[in-house]
Amino acid sequence: MFSATTSQIRDSHLVLYLKSHPLQAFGFAVSIISIVMAIIGPYIVPHSPTLGVPGKHLLPPSHEYWFGTDVNGMCIFSRTIAAYRTDLVIAVVGALMALFIGAPLGIIAGYFDGKSGFWGSVSLAILRIMDVIQAFPVFVLGLLLVAAFGPSPQNLIFMIAVANIPGNLRLARSEAISLREKDFVESARAVGNSELRIAFHHILPNAITPVIALLSVVMGFGILLTAGLSFVGAGVRVPTPEWGSMIASGGTTMITGQWWPSFFPGLFMALTIFGFSMLGEIITVLIDPLERIKLSSGSDT
Amino acid sequence: MKLWRYLRRRMIFIIPQILGVTLITFLIVRMIPGDPARIIAGSLVNEAGVELIRERMGLTEPLPVQLLYYVRNIFQGDLGRSWVTGNPVLEDILLRLPTTLELIILALIVSLAIMVPLGIRATFSKGGALNRLTNKLLTLYGMAAGAFPDFWLALILIFVFYVVLGWVPSPIGAFDIAVVPPHRLTGFYIVDSLLTGNWDALKSVCSHLILPVFVLAFVYGGGILKVAMVSANEVKKSDYISYATICGLPEKDIQRYISKACYPSVATFTAVIFGFLIGGAVLVESVFSWGGFGQYAVQSVVNSDFAAIQGVVLFSAILNLVTYIFVDIIYYMVDPRIKNLG
Numbered sequence: 001m002f003s004a005t006t007s008q009i010r011d012s013h014l015v016l017y018l019k020s021h022p023l024q025a026f027g028f029a030v031s032i033i034s035i036v037m038a039i040i041g042p043y044i045v046p047h048s049p050t051l052g053v054p055g056k057h058l059l060p061p062s063h064e065y066w067f068g069t070d071v072n073g074m075c076i077f078s079r080t081i082a083a084y085r086t087d088l089v090i091a092v093v094g095a096l097m098a099l100f101i102g103a104p105l106g107i108i109a110g111y112f113d114g115k116s117g118f119w120g121s122v123s124l125a126i127l128r129i130m131d132v133i134q135a136f137p138v139f140v141l142g143l144l145l146v147a148a149f150g151p152s153p154q155n156l157i158f159m160i161a162v163a164n165i166p167g168n169l170r171l172a173r174s175e176a177i178s179l180r181e182k183d184f185v186e187s188a189r190a191v192g193n194s195e196l197r198i199a200f201h202h203i204l205p206n207a208i209t210p211v212i213a214l215l216s217v218v219m220g221f222g223i224l225l226t227a228g229l230s231f232v233g234a235g236v237r238v239p240t241p242e243w244g245s246m247i248a249s250g251g252t253t254m255i256t257g258q259w260w261p262s263f264f265p266g267l268f269m270a271l272t273i274f275g276f277s278m279l280g281e282i283i284t285v286l287i288d289p290l291e292r293i294k295l296s297s298g299s300d301t
Numbered sequence: 302m303k304l305w306r307y308l309r310r311r312m313i314f315i316i317p318q319i320l321g322v323t324l325i326t327f328l329i330v331r332m333i334p335g336d337p338a339r340i341i342a343g344s345l346v347n348e349a350g351v352e353l354i355r356e357r358m359g360l361t362e363p364l365p366v367q368l369l370y371y372v373r374n375i376f377q378g379d380l381g382r383s384w385v386t387g388n389p390v391l392e393d394i395l396l397r398l399p400t401t402l403e404l405i406i407l408a409l410i411v412s413l414a415i416m417v418p419l420g421i422r423a424t425f426s427k428g429g430a431l432n433r434l435t436n437k438l439l440t441l442y443g444m445a446a447g448a449f450p451d452f453w454l455a456l457i458l459i460f461v462f463y464v465v466l467g468w469v470p471s472p473i474g475a476f477d478i479a480v481v482p483p484h485r486l487t488g489f490y491i492v493d494s495l496l497t498g499n500w501d502a503l504k505s506v507c508s509h510l511i512l513p514v515f516v517l518a519f520v521y522g523g524g525i526l527k528v529a530m531v532s533a534n535e536v537k538k539s540d541y542i543s544y545a546t547i548c549g550l551p552e553k554d555i556q557r558y559i560s561k562a563c564y565p566s567v568a569t570f571t572a573v574i575f576g577f578l579i580g581g582a583v584l585v586e587s588v589f590s591w592g593g594f595g596q597y598a599v600q601s602v603v604n605s606d607f608a609a610i611q612g613v614v615l616f617s618a619i620l621n622l623v624t625y626i627f628v629d630i631i632y633y634m635v636d637p638r639i640k641n642l643g
Binding site: 023129131135138141142143144145147148149224228232233234244250251254255259262263265266269270271274277278 | 317449450581588598599
């Protein structure tokens, strides 16, 4: 099954779903392009994304500078495309960290929920810690962490991870709670598996799919958070190409009529976030076996 | 009363949360690079002077002792003094909070008033090209609105409606320069203008509120619409609604039943947005130079204003928790199942 024939691709659930859902298909295309841009973006841009040309500041969009230039004479098109890598890497790594820390802890918290003994207290402690993290408004927590550890991309990643661990954890926990009553868990226990082994070897693989579907939503949110913090000067700084700080640098010229320095990065950012939220929707639908059967049998959802 | 018993039980969870928040805030703020005593003293004071300030601030004590001092001060309503504004932090926060709350609350009221009825109506739409188109547009809006960065949308709207069309006043602050702001009674500009009968100020503040309120209502209304639509659809499938339909109840009554059943999930979602916006509104605030709570938070971070950061974080977390208690009360009032829980 490693090489799919054309007919296999044509009849795959993904293609069937995208054919009947144009909006999701658009979002799917956008997210694929975004990922490609994050990989090759900085190599294909026409001008340097980090060097300004003296005397060429605030030029309107033209044949040479498609999106115009900003206050520093830097090419906005090149910066917008190069920013894919900055924003996506921060958001993707942050979201993955939230998944890799949140999901296993959620499994423990869920599987041992309400039980006595050591793991029962661990489960309780995890939940109480999450309660405390979630008490902070997300943006304020971001500001606090950036203030304490400095505004570097690594710390933004850390901040996105911390802010999103509770959500990932609670989702994995609720899955684990509903799974632990199932027969296959009982059988695993009957043949002598240890409790921890049941939790990670039998429950985790079954509980992980919805958490993975959440990944792309967390990524979109991570982009918004990164850009937001950079916008107020507590994130990535110029000259690193990043959408939020680009929008900020165009904010002051907007009022004097130069709209292009802010408009283009924001537009690309909005498209990317929309793409990832659609991707999340697609994954959520396609991991549901009932939806897959509906798609194959040709009935509309 | 039963409500009190219910709230008391919720309190058991809230108090450890507040203590945890205090502890974490305290520890992280201690990790912020830079010596607060040195910052307050300025560069002209010698090392002995700085040492004196350090001692007076209690910074020479061991960390647990400092924490105890800090908690004791909080209980006395003392959040420390900001070295940027020179005022007590609590005073600074209370001065700016109403400005931000006014913005957020207005935006949420606007989007709730529009989106909840729209979302519930949409589940009842009959066939016909126009209805189908409206539903498609609503779905598109619900899915796409949250993708717009609010600060970007705010800038674009400023360009269109202020720079090009000139329909709105200049997007700086809450009042025109020529207008005398109302005498401060509550800190909510609209309320103050009404109470003091300052109609010029009222007109000015309303025209300045249009764009920021619209931006927030538009961006966060998408989620509210989606939640309303999803939960209305779910409720519509439930047995008691089918029964009501079979019995031939008028559609108006059924819609009322459904909206009532939707309130808890809409309320929860709104509370989450509210909590997010307590800090998150700073983006729109700073575009419009609104000078609220969020801008104070950012300013304190940029200036390493330790006491202010600590105060802002603690205050907003507690505000967040209070919001959730408020939602619990709404739950309690709407959902008879909780009332009968005992």
